Amino acid sequence: MRECKGKIFNIQRFSVHDGPGIRTTVFMKGCNLRCRWCHNPESYERETQIRYFPEKCRECGACSHVCPEGIVVREKMRQNADRCIACGRCVRECPFGALACLGEDKTADEVLDIVARDRKYFDKSGGGMTVSGGEPLLWSGFVSELMARAKETGIHTALDTAFAAPYEAFEQVRPYTDLVLLDLKIMDGELHKRYTGRSNARILENARRLLAEGIKTRIRVPLIAGVNDSEENAWMLRDFLEGYDCVEEIRLLPYHNMGLGKAKGLGMQMEEFAAPDAAQIEKLYRILKEK
Numbered sequence: 001m002r003e004c005k006g007k008i009f010n011i012q013r014f015s016v017h018d019g020p021g022i023r024t025t026v027f028m029k030g031c032n033l034r035c036r037w038c039h040n041p042e043s044y045e046r047e048t049q050i051r052y053f054p055e056k057c058r059e060c061g062a063c064s065h066v067c068p069e070g071i072v073v074r075e076k077m078r079q080n081a082d083r084c085i086a087c088g089r090c091v092r093e094c095p096f097g098a099l100a101c102l103g104e105d106k107t108a109d110e111v112l113d114i115v116a117r118d119r120k121y122f123d124k125s126g127g128g129m130t131v132s133g134g135e136p137l138l139w140s141g142f143v144s145e146l147m148a149r150a151k152e153t154g155i156h157t158a159l160d161t162a163f164a165a166p167y168e169a170f171e172q173v174r175p176y177t178d179l180v181l182l183d184l185k186i187m188d189g190e191l192h193k194r195y196t197g198r199s200n201a202r203i204l205e206n207a208r209r210l211l212a213e214g215i216k217t218r219i220r221v222p223l224i225a226g227v228n229d230s231e232e233n234a235w236m237l238r239d240f241l242e243g244y245d246c247v248e249e250i251r252l253l254p255y256h257n258m259g260l261g262k263a264k265g266l267g268m269q270m271e272e273f274a275a276p277d278a279a280q281i282e283k284l285y286r287i288l289k290e291k
């Protein structure tokens with residue numbers, strides 16, 4: 001069988017927030033939502049991109065000399081960046097590590113070689129591998145292969161998804177998924193569209209099917225002040241999840257602004273939001289715990 005490849009932008013070891021125990025999280029590139037608060041804007045595009053670290057740049061100009069597209073990479077003079085073919089020459093040329101390629105094509109075996117290095121931590125802590133993104137279901141063929149291989153070797157698997165994909169993509173991955181981490185960002189359809197660029201109709205329909213099938217699920221809600229931290233949103237979420245015993249946990253993840261620097265390094269504009277205060281977060285947890 002020919003192995004397919006997936007575009008990975010990060011493999012993060014010793015992750016403790018992406019499911020049970022100590023985990024290695026594999027981040028797939030490409031997302032079909034555009035959450036305005038995104039903390040991983042490097043995952044938006046499916047293709048490889050070049051990230052620029054202005055704090056490391058000495059303005060030496062070496063990158064631009066080798067660019068076949070005549071792109072000036074440096075921040076203040078960035079020109080023609082849309083012509084970038086991500087050949088990586090500038091990254092290799094930069095003597096100060098001020099450029100990096102985001103997105104590498106890897107086979108499932110190549111990824112698993114890295115993941116399996118931490119098997120002893122997985123075994124001790126009840127951890128495993130989480131596949132995240134971006135939206136991993138945009139790579140359902142690759143992800144199902146990766147998860148199948150992981151399960152063959154006894155590694156616990158979790159899928160972190162926003163579920164804005166056809167349910168059939170999930171069905172491909174489902175036989176090899178021990179746990180789903182499901183992002184339910186905003187329950188109101190109009191608000192969801194305003195802040196993520198898409199309606200939540202498909203997401204909620206997929207979520208209903210998933211929960212009706214009794215698949216172990218943990219709900220994750222990125223919490224943004226003035227966007228989805230209302231009591232109304234919490235009540236809607238609570239009502240939506242009513243009666244589903246397969247929901248193991250609901251976790252609220254307060255906003256942080258780490259995405260801003262990454263966006264800047266990719267030449268993107270992002271607005272800054274705020275996290276709700278501790279009292280509001282506690283109030284929302286109280287509503288959700290009545291489930």
Ligand code: SF4
Nearest residue numbers: 067084085087088090
């Ligand atoms: S990756 Fe290639 S095309 Fe893009 S800026 Fe660097 S040298 Fe130019």
Ligand code: SF4
Nearest residue numbers: 057058060061063094
């Ligand atoms: S080669 Fe590196 S340090 Fe020199 S201008 Fe380009 S990004 Fe900056």
